[in-house]
Amino acid sequence: MADSVISLVIGRIVDLLKKNSVFLKDVERQVERLGNDLEWMRCFLKDAEQRQDEDARIRNWVSLVRAAAYDAEDVIEIFASKVEFFTKDKGLITKLTYYPLKIVNLYKIGKEIESLGMRLKEIADSREEYGINNLGEGITTHGEELQRIRRSSPFSEDKDIVGFEKITKFLVAELMKEDRNRRVVSIVGMGGAGKTTLAKKVYNHADVRARFNCRAWVCVSSSYDHKEVLRSIIKQLNTISKELLEVLEKMEEQDLEQRLYQDLQDKCYLVVLDDVWNEEAWDCLARAFPDVNTSSRLLLTSRNRGVPLHADALSIPYELKTLGQEDSWQLFLRKALGHGDNSGCPLDLEEVGREIARRCGGLPLAITVIGGLLLTKKRLKSEWEKVLNSFNTNLSRSQSGVSAILELSYADLPANLKFCFLYLGLFPEDYVISVCKLIHMWVAEGIMQKRDAENLEEIAAYDVEQLFSRNMIQAAEMTVDERIKSCRVHDLLRELAIRKAEDENFFQIHDTRDDEISAKSRYLAVHILHRDKNYFGTSTPPLRSLLFFNVHGYGENISLSIKSFGKLRILDLENVKMGNLPKEIGEVRLLRYLGLRDTSITRLPHSFGCLRYLQTLDIRNIKQVIVSNFIWKLESLRHLYANRIGSNAPLKIEGLRNLQTLSGMHFDDIMHNNMITLTSLQKLGILVDDRSEMDKLCMHLSEVGSLKTLHLYCTERRLWLSLAGLSKLRHVTELKLSGELRMLPPDFPPNLSRLSLKHTLLKDDPMPILGKLGQLSFLKMKVAYGGSQLVISRHGFHQLKFLELNSLYDLDEINVEKGALPQLRCLRIRECNSLKKLPEELKHISSLDALELVDMRVDFISGLDADMVSGVPNLRISFTERSRRLSLLEQITAHARVIRAAVLFQPAAQPS
Structure with missing residues (x-):
């Protein structure tokens, strides 16, 4: 990890020095020397990555370099934030007033950089004392050899189970x-x-x-x-x-x-x-x-x-014994080559491949992980032999074969993926991790390196896929388009992340009441709360990330002293019981991610406007959150999640060029802003009511070329809102409508491909109108229609691939005409209690790959047509409520033979 984490930090420091060169011109000599010293250190760290596992002295030396690099980044960022505060958006008189403070801070940073330079010199001089004076001279490390360009693999269900x-x-x-x-x-x-x-x-x-x-x-x-x-x-x-x-x-x-x-x-x-x-x-x-x-x-x-x-x-x-030799080999082939049953191995790879499989000791996890590693390599004997040789080296250092394999798979990760993997160790055992949340945290940490035209979130999502393809994480939930929605980490891999991180004081997990908070902690995960109000005691660690998990049962409001968090980048308080944020929250100027979901916080303090680096703010609470008019000052803001934002005056948001996600805004607030200035806005959620002039809103949004997803929340019951004007939104490809409408809009965005209707309570069958949306590929309806029949014509839905019918309680018949739904791949029907049977035409839809029946009546399940069941590759049946299971035994036994033959059953609740 030496080269991975510290190199990322040093790279960020060099970028910071360049970015703030104008502010730092008066201490230019010290800054230049600091940058040179850190770059020089990075050269030696390339070899330390391999050698630190062998020698505790090297680990100690690396730890000194890391601490100095982090301190350097903190010093420069804090200085830059203060100078920006003194000078940005200020008039001439105010700037002159603040000029003495700027001089004082320049003097201070000059002294601090000078002190860091002396510290780096001492660290460099100590190499000989630590016995590493030849570090990095002319050595090509295994880590460098292994870090090649990765290729992604498609997501699919893991059906590679053998021997069971x-x-x-x-x-x-x-x-x-x-x-x-x-x-x-x-x-x-x-x-x-x-x-x-x-x-x-x-x-x-x-x-x-x-x-x-x-x-x-x-x-x-x-x-x-x-x-x-x-x-x-x-x-x-x-x-x-x-x-x-x-x-x-x-x-x-x-x-x-x-x-x-x-x-x-x-x-x-x-x-x-x-x-x-x-x-x-x-x-x-x-x-x-x-x-x-x-x-x-x-x-x-x-x-x-x-x-x-x-x-x-x-x-x-x-x-449960380990797998036998042949079962191990078959599982290895599936994981390392992506082969199915009865597929062989290239002759030139078989000998070395069998030796690698043998070294896994029959452990499925070991075979899976090493297979994921080999899947990223070229299918050359020399490549596989390098992995085997590296495996032998790791085996000599580890207590078991599986540990050696996990160590090898970790060593093979590129620098940024190592940091990402280690960060996963902060989450509790068996915790289901939201990928969206994880991505925002990684971006806030500055891990992502921008490549080509991709944005940082896309890069982070790609890195999640890479960890998945290498079997370093497990998918807990997938989206319809086969992207990972949430993930888990196997406990052995989590133990590896924790061991690697703790070896180098990378982070600390507070999970017992006797734990003391280390004064050196940079990343802290709190899994249990003290009753002591003074949570950190006398310790003031230089924290960059502070995350709370599973503490929602704590009976009292907690309070945190902002004075301890001057260097904090990430603060996640989700589910933590607390009254309100400290008024001084604006002093945490380096903060980039703030999670306040389900915290009962109802108001954000005025000092929030000082958080100019804040990228993600999550205030999705049951109650409305009152926000003063400071959002426009958060110039780095990328994602603002809220259920409902309240304010005394129209909120100004224009000019936020980095903003990608905005939800919980009222119609009036949107109309008071020039939305064209939000040049990165992709997802927008708006609260509308019977006073909202929808045609004007659509015209107002029509020029926001980046906008792809629009969610309209109808905030009042029995409100029959007119949604005219949606056809003006040519850029919108995804539309979500929530709330009682009773009738469909007269028009839709012309390029719409995804539509979600929730609690709309439509009176008339919507299918004749929706079927005419030529590019619609995804349709989801929940409590959306109150009629008894849906008719799907052969003339519509030519591009529809996914259809979900959820909680349509009065629906008793679905009529699908012959030749309809020619592209349908997945049909999900959930809790439609009156539905008598599936439409006969389903058996003729050759594209249908998955039929999911969730919380359906057991007499509906027992009445499934055998021909239809046999014609669908994946029929998944799940029950998540007690009432759906009580009479399962009596009603399903007679049809168990049919269902066993063709149904892939899913558990009622995934392991958590």
Whole structure:
């Protein structure tokens, strides 16, 4: 990581020095020397990347360089922000008034840069003392050799499971045994052996779904929160509502246990407890699972054989062995070459390939990760031999083969991807990470290097794809167009990120009440809150990122001293209970990302206008957030997320050339601004009501050439709003309409390809009109139509690829004419309770690849036509509410054979 992280920091410093050369001209000599010293240091760091794992002295030396580089960046950025504050947008008299302060700050930065120069000289002189005096001289490192241009791979479902067929049948049979008592069926094995993958396969099995009318899945993990585990199971067994969430949040452990016990006591249930680390965790949970002669089962996975034996002494745990030689080879081929079944390996690669597969020791995780690495290489024997040789080197340093493979895969990452991967270690174990949020954080960190015409967010999204293609992250949720919406990190890979980062004091995770905040921490993730009001004690670490996770159950408002955060770039307080932000928040001038989602904050202080570097502001709260007229001052702002922004006067936003996303703005605020000046605006969400003149709004937005997505929120019930004028929006390709409309707009943007209708409560069948939108490829309708019939004509929807019908409660028939929907790839029907059957014409749509049925009535599922089922490659059925599962056993058994033959079942809730 030495070359990766520090080189990025040094590169940013050099850019800063150039950018602020006008401000720094009076200390030009010191600045030039600082830049030269840092560039010189970077040359030596290229070799330190490889050698620091071998020698603690080198790690110490690298740590000194890193601290100096970070301090240099902080000094220059803080100075630049102060000078901008003194001079930008000020009149002549004000500038003259501030001139003495500018001179004082120039003197101070000169002294600080001079001090940094002396410090770098001492670090350079200490190389001989640390025994690294020849560092970097004429050596070509393995890291340089491995860092080649990467190629992306397409997203697809991971179907590369091998060797689990017999095991799956055995475990399913164990779950189906005739035994009225509650039994525990267990899978044990080392990390990376595939326990979770196998458990999913069993959980999704058709016979299992037919047997148990009540199911849930929860990941326990090594640092589990007992109350959160109980809440997670309860949520899967009940219809989710605001009232339920509020009640669960207030419940203590004993109350939650009692509630879960009551939910399960008369059910034949199956609950998966994935990744249980110790007996204490089982003992805490076991009380909530009734044993009342209903043939219920618990499926448990653990690394510790003692846990399942403790849970059920009469049930022998299945010990998941490593893959055999042939299964390992087949999985290796799929991952390293992207081959399917029965595909061979090029003859010149087979020998070295089999040796690499053998070194993986039969561990699916190891094979998957090393395969992802090889997939980025040229298919040359010399390339594969380099990987094998590097693997041998890492193996000599590591305790196990899987550790060596993970180390090698990390070493192969380019510098920016190493930083991105390490940053993932800040998130809790098994945490579902929003990719959008992650991208904004990476951009705020300055990791992205702009390439060609791409914007920074596109580059960051590409890097997410690269980590996925290398199997360094797992996709938790995909979008319709097969982009990663959220992701997870396997616990072994997370442990690698934490180990690498902590070795070099890169970040700190605060996850026990006894943890002390290190005075050297630059990146801090808080996973547990102290009751102590003085959270940081006497420590004032030079934090750049401060992230809070899973602390929404904390009973009191927390307060943070802004004086401790002068160097902070990222502050994420999502779900943290707090009254209001400190008035001095504007003093954190380097802040680039501020997450205040679900914090109950209702007002932003006036000092916000000083945050000129702020890029992302997320204030999506239940209540309206009052904002004074300072947004126009946030010249670096790229994304502003809000549900509803309130103000006493029209908000000025014009001139924000970097703004890409803007939501929660009122119609009047939009109309008071010259929107053409927002030259980067791509996504816009507007609150409209019956006073909003939509035709004028569309004319107002028609010249915003960058605008692609428009979301109109109708803010009042029973408001029949006219939406005339949408045809003027030639640049808009995605339109979202939310709120009661009763009738469709008279026109639409001419280049519209994506349309979402939510709570529109249309009276007439919208399909005849929507079918005429020639470029429409995506249509989503939720509580959008109150009629009983939809008719899809053969004359329309020629480009439609995705169709979702969600919560159309009165819909009982879908009529699809012959030849209609010729391009349809995915049809999703969710909670349409009156629908009697699927349209017959579906079986003739050859392009249909996926049919997803979510929360549909079980008699609808049991009545599926066998011919139709067999004609769809992927039919996914999932139930997420208790009411949809209660009579599953009685109504679906007769059709289990048909469904087993053609349905790919998904779990009711993905592991969390």
